[in-house]
Amino acid sequence: MFSDRVDFDLQKNQLTQVLEQKREQGTEVIDLTLSNPTQAGIRYPEEELKEALNESCSFHYAPDPRGLRKAREAVAQYYADRSCSVDPEDILLTSSTSEAYAFLFKLLANPGESVLIPRPGYPLFDYLAAMESVRGVPYTLHFDERWVIDLQELQEQVTQDPRALLVVSPNNPTGSFVSKADWTEIAELCSPRSIPVICDEVFFDYPLNGTSRGFDPVAHSDFPSFFLNGLSKTAGLPQLKLSWILIRGPENFRESVRPRLELISDTFLSVQTSVQEALGRILELAPQVQRQILERIRMNLSTLRSIVANTSVDCLRLEGGWNAVLRIPRTLGDEEWVTALLEEVNVLAHPGYFYDFPGEGFLIISLLPPPDDFNRGVESMLDLISHRP
Ligand SMILES: Cc1ncc(COP(=O)(O)O)c(C=O)c1O
CATH class of the missing domain: 3.40.640.10 (Type I PLP-dependent aspartate aminotransferase-like (Major domain))
Incomplete structure (x- = not known):
């Protein structure tokens, strides 16, 4: 009945299912994938x-x-x-x-x-x-x-x-x-x-x-x-x-x-x-918003760099945009890492394969979340990754 154009896997993946469960239970999840600027505490004119x-x-x-x-x-x-x-x-x-x-x-x-x-x-x-x-x-x-x-x-x-x-x-x-x-x-x-x-x-x-x-x-x-x-x-x-x-x-x-x-x-x-x-x-009016977003992503990037310095996680060189790419140990697959992050420390990040990275060992996080959330989320993430054998 349907065309091949919509022949995609429509099942919710495991990450989405865990996320929904957490939200139903009222658990606070720190969303390090936030890409909606209107939900990031930016003051609009x-x-x-x-x-x-x-x-x-x-x-x-x-x-x-x-x-x-x-x-x-x-x-x-x-x-x-x-x-x-x-x-x-x-x-x-x-x-x-x-x-x-x-x-x-x-x-x-x-x-x-x-x-x-x-x-x-x-x-x-x-x-x-x-x-x-x-x-x-x-x-x-x-x-x-x-x-x-x-x-x-x-x-x-x-x-x-x-x-x-x-x-x-x-x-x-x-x-x-x-x-x-x-x-x-x-x-x-x-x-x-x-x-x-x-x-x-x-x-x-x-x-x-x-x-x-x-x-x-x-x-x-x-x-x-x-x-x-x-x-x-x-x-x-x-x-x-x-x-x-x-x-x-x-x-x-x-x-x-x-x-x-x-x-x-x-x-x-x-x-x-x-x-x-x-x-x-x-x-x-756009520059008023751009200035705040720029300040936000630069501040979060600097926090991120200082938290991951001298750890097993590497923040790859970034020139622009709202996302950061982290190179992480390959002791687990990316899917397993993001599931562990969500299940164990209530932090949501994207696995590299979501953006078609060719191999394992990459997480993608947004630089847009409010600094407090970002700080807590990245700290918890690092804690989990560095204590996992
Ligand atoms: C590279 C790129 N192009 C386009 C878009 C979407 O833009 P729009 O909301 O105007 O469709 C995005 C959204 O994140 C994006 O990352």
């Missing part, structure tokens, strides 16, 4: 946001499938603030980054064709690809003091006619920004073969080392490429459901993409009007 959304509430509906011009101009301003000049005509609004991927897969790939996705990487890619009947083929990031793309493997993979290459910068969960060298190599591999690059920058505004974000790929995108971002991370407001696609590359590429993406978007018209009307003001 609520009055200003309410005012902006109230003022923009309209009973008149005049949709533009690309998004209202004034909203696209606000997004262009976001890039101008990054010293990148972009044309609002090359911007298309979506209701989420997930929807942006769905639109781009519809645009670029026929059923059964493939897109290259980073591994380790964001778990939703497998689902997003499957929902569009597209195959996600992983390319590898190796850790060697920092995360680097396996370019030799990628050179081979681009010859297999993938319909797009996904780059996530900074990548979730490895926290690695795409380097200028990797970006140049990617352009050289993809551009002659007309393989568009989709660059997901949802964590771009969250660099962990100092204030500089370093290299900006948008400023170096004269080949067919798309950039994705949105309010969910940039303004810490996932509930407003507004993201965007920026089209980059030669004029003839952008001209051929625009009407096709517009057709896809016109079929759904999914972005609500008042959030579009208020977007300029929301993006003006």
Whole structure:
């Protein structure tokens, strides 16, 4: 009765079952996987946001499938603030980054064709690809003091006619920004073969080392490429459901993409009007939220580094984003570690395989939880790991 697109294992895994039991029993669980900024004790400029959304509430509906011009101009301003000049005509609004991927897969790939996705990487890619009947083929990031793309493997993979290459910068969960060298190599591999690059920058505004974000790929995108971002991370407001696609590359590429993406978007018209009307003001307020999140993730990272220093746990070098990767002893499998953490010390962490790490020995934790919870959670985690033979 059902299509292969939803042929996933729908059983609750053991970790979810233990978690539900704990919550039913009223046990306090420290959630080191928290990724929802609205539940992390961030102070939002609520009055200003309410005012902006109230003022923009309209009973008149005049949709533009690309998004209202004034909203696209606000997004262009976001890039101008990054010293990148972009044309609002090359911007298309979506209701989420997930929807942006769905639109781009519809645009670029026929059923059964493939897109290259980073591994380790964001778990939703497998689902997003499957929902569009597209195959996600992983390319590898190796850790060697920092995360680097396996370019030799990628050179081979681009010859297999993938319909797009996904780059996530900074990548979730490895926290690695795409380097200028990797970006140049990617352009050289993809551009002659007309393989568009989709660059997901949802964590771009969250660099962990100092204030500089370093290299900006948008400023170096004269080949067919798309950039994705949105309010969910940039303004810490996932509930407003507004993201965007920026089209980059030669004029003839952008001209051929625009009407096709517009057709896809016109079929759904999914972005609500008042959030579009208020977007300029929301993006003006976003730095207030970004500053707090940056302070939070930097503080938690520093706590984490000092707790794991000189232990059997290693926090891998991170450049940006909200997650940290921990290398842990392989005396237990990752699944066994996370189950033990939850069952014995009431701490929730993600196993590496959740993000498609190739082997055992990795845990992923979020840097977003309130500092007290984070501190207690990491201390308990370390206590358990260091006392387990
Ligand atoms: C790499 C990456 N892309 C996209 C998203 C989702 O963004 P959105 O809420 O806009 O769909 C996430 C969420 O964590 C993510 O990690």
